[in-house]
Amino acid sequence: QVQPVESGGGLVQAGGSLRLSCAASGRTSSSYNMGWFRQAPGKEREFVAAIRWSGDRTIYADSVKGRFTISRDNAKNTVYMQMNSLKPEDTAVYYCAADRGMEVAAIPQRYEYWGQGTQVTVSS
Numbered sequence: 001q002v003q004p005v006e007s008g009g010g011l012v013q014a015g016g017s018l019r020l021s022c023a024a025s026g027r028t029s030s031s032y033n034m035g036w037f038r039q040a041p042g043k044e045r046e047f048v049a050a051i052r053w054s055g056d057r058t059i060y061a062d063s064v065k066g067r068f069t070i071s072r073d074n075a076k077n078t079v080y081m082q083m084n085s086l087k088p089e090d091t092a093v094y095y096c097a098a099d100r101g102m103e104v105a106a107i108p109q110r111y112e113y114w115g116q117g118t119q120v121t122v123s124s
Helices: none
Strands: 003-007 010-013 018-025 033-039 046-051 058-060 068-073 078-083 092-099 118-123
Touching: 003 092, 018 033, 018 092, 018 118, 033 068, 033 078, 046 068, 046 078, 058 068
Parallel strands: 010 118
Antiparallel strands: 003 018, 018 078, 033 046, 033 092, 046 058, 068 078, 092 118
């Protein structure tokens, strides 16, 4: 079993940057694909980015391509998401999730374990 724990959220002005971290407990956490999702008030949870367990493949939502970068350090059992050029529409609770599948996925139903989320607020 894997338990993701997010950190790094906060309040930032438009155009600013934040780095989210997701520490995944569990002996086998480095063998899980990891994803970031977000949910804004009144909206459904949406995919943001994901990284394969080996770190050699990443996928992104079109809305964040070129601005967000997902990475991982398996020695630290931690996944990161660097968010640059933030926009007010990026405001949401950001969730980290773990998936044991063979390939990275953008579908939340694929992910077995979820963190509690961290709030990101971008002011205009």
